[in-house]
Amino acid sequence: MKRPWILLLPLIMGFSGCLKDDLDPATLTSNPLDPDYSGPALIELVSDTTRIVYLGGMPADTVVEQVVQVRTDLLPAGTDWKLYVTLVNTGEVFDYGSEIPPPDERPYHHVVPGTSYCFDYQLKVQFSLTKAWRYCTVAQP
Amino acid sequence: MRVPAPYRFLAVFSVVMAASGSFAQGTGKVRMKIDPEANFEYVVDHRFRMRQLEVELATGTHHFSIWAPQRAIVDTNVVVENGRTLELALRLPYAQGFLVYQRELQAYRSRRRVQRLVPAIATGGTALWAALSYAKMKKAHDRLEDDRAAYTSGGSPHQIGVLKAETIPQHKEDFKRARTQYGIAAGTTLLCAGATAYLFWRTGKEKKPGFIDTEKIRFDGLSWTPGPNGGTWQGGLTWDLTR
Secondary structure (H helix, E strand, O other): OHHHHHHHHHHHHHHHHOOOOOOOHHHOOOOOOOOOOOOOOOEEEEEEEEEEEEEOOEEEEEEEEEEEEEOHHHOOOOOOOEEEEEEOOOOEEEEOOOOOOOHHHOOEOOOOOOOEEEEEEEEEEOOEEOOOEEEEEEOOO | OOOOHHHHHHHHHHHHHHHHOOOOOOEEEEEEEEEOOOOOEEEEOOOEEEOOOEEEEEOEEEEEEEEOOOEOOEEEEEEEOOOOEEEEEEEOOEOHHHHHHHHHHHHHHHHHHHHHHHHHHHHHHHHHHHHHHHHHHHHHHHHHHHHHHHHHOOOOHHHHHHHHHHHHHHHHHHHHHHHHHHHHHHHHHHHHHHHHHHHHHHHHHOOOOOOOOHHHHHHHHHOEEEEOOEEEEOOOOOOOOOO
16 A cells, blocks of 8 residues: 555656756757857858949949858748848948849948948848848958 | 254253143244344243244243344243244344444544545545646646747747747746646645555554454353253353453
């Protein structure tokens, strides 16, 4: 008669021990769409350049441009996204479709040589933004 | 148990002889209609112990002491008439000692029921509560696992942000509450189980009331058992050493 009661103790302890709350939101950073994402960069800088724009054979402007690549292989299949670019120095925002626009559509104009120009790149998915990747380029003389 | 025929004959013969003192006197029969019907015994004229349902006796007045297990001895006189069969209908009352024993047994059983059944039911109830609490805790835990899966498959930054900022903390709080409730329920169950085990152990040591048929002892003292070489008187003396 006593044995079932004795067996009850480890049973209850076992039940309670196997269910733990080990889910910490702060440690969830593996989803590339998470604003706190900590994995490989979703948007990578391919190249940057300082270019002189000529108008009628005469130099009209000096611009800073960057070429970036979106790592779609990190995204869930079929994710519909838009590129969202902020020119940090001016506050200008460019909201593009899923096609990466050519770099000359979002350059810094009239740059001052030796100054650093930064771009924040984000993906817009279902009207909300991912983490921003900031890449800066120093304008060349 | 029926008495073998030679002894029965000897008994009847002895009764007839003793009662009449002469062969010339007539005889009559007494038919016993006793409640309880089985197991009753009687002693005729303070000497002859019998069990048969019918006895033939010499005419005249005879004394009967009738007894059955758990019943009190009833003494009565019966007048036997020549050539007639008399029916002795009697309900033996329960012995006082047996009634006391019944009361004590009833009280013992009630006490045992209360001391065993009530804590067992309480333990069962708390175990059920613990089981339900565990199910609730498991459900809350499953919700957290679902949240983890939802994070992995999350398809929008906003959805993930809401999941991390609101849904998961809320579900963590639910799980914490459910775990606390389960802890209380499990602890209560353990306490009840311990109390039940203790009460089972304690009541197991309690002595069950026993019945000593003092009327039987007294009745046996009245008897005389006929044998092939005569008969023997029996008497009994008891001393309760436990008192």
